[in-house]
Amino acid sequence: MPDKVLMKHISQGNQAAFTELYTRYKDRLFYFFFRMLGGCEDTSNDFLQDTFLKIIDKPELYNPSYPFSKWIFSIAHNMCKNEYRKREVRKIMVKEENTDKYLDNQEPITDTSQLVDMAFRKIDGLKDKSKEVLLLKYRENFSIQEIAEILEVSEGTIKSRLHYARLELSAIMPRTELKGVLS
Amino acid sequence: MRNNVSEKDLATFFRNDKIGSSPSPAVETRLNYAFLLKRKGFKIYQNSILGSFTWLFSLKYIPLKAAFVSIALLVSLYNIQQKAGQYETPVLDSTMINMPFNIDTFYNPAFNTDTCLFLES
Missing domain, CATH: 1.10.1740.10 (RNA polymerase sigma factor, region 2, helix turn helix motif)
Structure with a gap:
């Protein structure tokens, strides 16, 4: 139904x-x-x-x-x-404290679940707007138009936010690192 | 070197993410209870006339309501016009009737279908 x-x-x-x-x-x-x-x-x-x-x-x-x-x-x-x-x-400022704690942690992590957790801690460090756009786009599979309607902004703004969110994410978590999480 | 995270990687990353916790069953219990309370209220509301009054005095369908009121007003104005005999009370008291009650219709005047004869008499 x-x-x-x-x-x-x-x-x-x-x-x-x-x-x-x-x-x-x-x-x-x-x-x-x-x-x-x-x-x-x-x-x-x-x-x-x-x-x-x-x-x-x-x-x-x-x-x-x-x-x-x-x-x-x-x-x-x-x-x-x-x-x-x-x-x-x-x-x-709980968010920042947690992010700093994980970013400063230099011990090598081998467990996949720990790697994913660490990756998301880094994503938590992104701007709230960037994080939201990433979640709606890649987790919830909404289209650009739908995200624009949900967030009540223009489609151009969403495209721009997605672009900068990807750049921001690339800066804090290189592709090789993400590949490591996915493998 | 291009180091941007690709769309495909991101989609896989987010879809495979497991947060390791799920919604508490207590939330569902509380919500069901809240819904139960709301449903109880809903039934009372359904039986009341509040909804009709709300609709009646709301700004919805104003032209329709105005037309209905106009028609009702016109009909009521038409109905209060005085008509002959409208306020005469029919008399049931036989003491007021002077004409004797004749059982024998022989004495009654002839029933003339031709009304021209009334003029002659």
């Missing part, structure tokens, strides 16, 4: 439809929050819950003429944006 139909059932109070929709998107959203908010499991769970609470509270806000995945990721994007603002106000 398409997401749109599930949303229609949810607005009519169908609990099975809600469970189905949650099952479809919980892992994708959890991953998005996990990577966007510094890899904290508790925070990711809280944000996942808040996203679906918004759907429960106001399912009528969803416009069926747009794809549901785009809508839910635009909610997730706005939540992350608000969180960044809050963190800016509170001056929480």
Whole structure:
């Protein structure tokens, strides 16, 4: 059953439809929050819950003429944006501390999972906008147009952000290193 | 030397990434409970007339509502026009009737279908 139909059932109070929709998107959203908010499991769970609470509270806000995945990721994007603002106000610099710790670590790492973890620590060091564009493009497989609509910016901006994100990533993690992670 | 990370590498890298943790089952439990509470509220809302009132006084379909009110107003104006005999109360009290009640219709005037004869009498 398409997401749109599930949303229609949810607005009519169908609990099975809600469970189905949650099952479809919980892992994708959890991953998005996990990577966007510094890899904290508790925070990711809280944000996942808040996203679906918004759907429960106001399912009528969803416009069926747009794809549901785009809508839910635009909610997730706005939540992350608000969180960044809050963190800016509170001056929480956890992200930088973690990145520095890993970047300074000069011990050779051989385990693949550790290599992937280290690579993502480096990605955490990217600008939030770059990281978000990379996640939506390469993890979620959204098109440039869809990402532009989710982030409410022009397609040109997205292309530019992707270009700079790749450059930024190449600077902190050369291709050879990435190949090592992938192998 | 070109050292840029390729699109293909990035796609493989992100798709193969495992974060090693999954959403807590407690989140689903809490959400299901929240949905249950919302659904309960939804049923009460459905049985109330609040929705109809909200629609009635909302700004939606204003031309349609205005047309309906205009028609209703016109009909009501037409209906209050006085008509002959509109306010006369039919009398059921037989004491007010002076004409004797004749069972024998022999004494009754002849029933003339030709109304021209009324003029002669």
